[in-house]
Amino acid sequence: MNCTKCKTRAVIDLPRHNAAFCKGCFNVYVHDQVSRAIKSEKMFGKDDRILVAVSGGKDSLALWDILLKMGYKADALYVNLGIGGYSEVSHAKVVKFSETVAAPHSAVLHVHTVEQEAGAGIRELAMLIHRPTCSTCGTIKRYQFNRVALEHKYDVMATGHNLDDEAARLLGNVLRWQEEYLDKQSPSLPASLDGFAKKVKPLFRLSERELAAYSVLNRIDYIVEECPMAKGARTLLYKEVLNRLETESPGTKQAFYCGFLDKQRKPEVSPTTMAEKDQAMLHPCSVCQQPTTAEVCSYCKMMARAKTHSV
Amino acid sequence: MQVQLSHPPRTIEIKGPKKAKDLFKELNLVVEAHLIIRGDELVTEDEMLYDQDQIEIRPVISGGT
Numbered sequence: 072m073n074c075t076k077c078k079t080r081a082v083i084d085l086p087r088h089n090a091a092f093c094k095g096c097f098n099v100y101v102h103d104q105v106s107r108a109i110k111s112e113k114m115f116g117k118d119d120r121i122l123v124a125v126s127g128g129k130d131s132l133a134l135w136d137i138l139l140k141m142g143y144k145a146d147a148l149y150v151n152l153g154i155g156g157y158s159e160v161s162h163a164k165v166v167k168f169s170e171t172v173a174a175p176h177s178a179v180l181h182v183h184t185v186e187q188e189a190g191a192g193i194r195e196l197a198m199l200i201h202r203p204t205c206s207t208c209g210t211i212k213r214y215q216f217n218r219v220a221l222e223h224k225y226d227v228m229a230t231g232h233n234l235d236d237e238a239a240r241l242l243g244n245v246l247r248w249q250e251e252y253l254d255k256q257s258p259s260l261p262a263s264l265d266g267f268a269k270k271v272k273p274l275f276r277l278s279e280r281e282l283a284a285y286s287v288l289n290r291i292d293y294i295v296e297e298c299p300m301a302k303g304a305r306t307l308l309y310k311e312v313l314n315r316l317e318t319e320s321p322g323t324k325q326a327f328y329c330g331f332l333d334k335q336r337k338p339e340v341s342p343t344t345m346a347e348k349d350q351a352m353l354h355p356c357s358v359c360q361q362p363t364t365a366e367v368c369s370y371c372k373m374m375a376r377a378k379t380h381s382v
Numbered sequence: 383m384q385v386q387l388s389h390p391p392r393t394i395e396i397k398g399p400k401k402a403k404d405l406f407k408e409l410n411l412v413v414e415a416h417l418i419i420r421g422d423e424l425v426t427e428d429e430m431l432y433d434q435d436q437i438e439i440r441p442v443i444s445g446g447t
Binding site for chain 2: 081083239301318
């Protein structure tokens with residue numbers, strides 16, 4: 072398989088774009104998708120100070136890498152959750168990336184250690200308050216991220232949420248009709264009031280597979296191992312289902328999430344009932360008199376064609 | 383060829399030559415959720431893999447909540 076752009080040997084194929092890319096053209100594609108996301112959602116400008124939430128995983132480290140290479144002023148925050156060996160490895164990966172890739176861009180890494188402030192790691196805290204670990208983790212990370220952004224006067228906070236994350240979250244919210252959460256699914260959430268920093272998701276146009284490929288191709292040393300606390304999480308099930316659909320019908324995830332965003336952007340028109348719509352569009356078929364939008368209805372056309380062929 | 387898998391980490395032996403997409407089918411894995419790495423290079427689905435190749439099939443899905 073050859074690169075769609077330069078015709079050299081491709082290293083990744085992207086069925087949803089009906090394209091394949093070599094390393095160089097794939098990097099251009101990734102940066103272009105991030106650039107389009109930043110501009111279309113008015114996320115930030117070149118003078119803004121950005122705080123990236125990094126976990127040691129592929130998405131957040133790729134985001135930090137991309138923003139720095141695109142010339143943005145991006146520092147990062149790592150929250151050490153105290154999940155035994157997993158946190159030790161992820162912390163080490165973040166520090167290594169910070170020292171080797173970010174430091175030459177004069178970028179700074181902030182670190183918050185849950186155990187130092189709370190006296191226990193995330194697993195113990197969740198047990199103490201009888202809440203699921205992932206929910207406790209989310210609350211702590213959102214709180215610390217916002218705190219550091221405000222204390223250090225960052226203009227915007229950026230997270231590594233990708234197309235798969237957003238499509239899976241949307242599927243979960245739609246399956247249970249949790250409409251109150253749909254407004255919060257925008258890739259750019261403004262600082263709605265004092266005490267809330269602006270939040271953006273510049274990777275929402277890129278799939279999880281594309282970000283893993285970007286990390287491998289650019290030698291970003293990320294933690295491949297799944298968080299031990301996420302085992303059995305419902306999000307993983309939604310992602311699995313969406314990936315099966317994507318494999319059968321490329322572009323499904325993008326159509327699902329980006330279609331939702333398009334609908335959110337359109338101003339609400341006055342509701343029309345189905346009866347009103349039908350009355351405006353339908354009239355009697357000139358052959359059988361049953362309602363149709365055309366001169367002759369589909370049934371009469373089909374029967375006429377069948378009779379022509381049988382003669 | 384030696385194929386390294388994750389969750390749980392293990393190495394299995396698969397007979398080559400074989401196209402990458404056929405390896406996915408044989409292992410019943412979804413392409414959209416994985417990358418195939420030969421040595422330290424990514425390969426596309428139509429790439430032929432041989433007995434002497436060191437292959438890693440890396441899952442790309444992550445996340446909780």
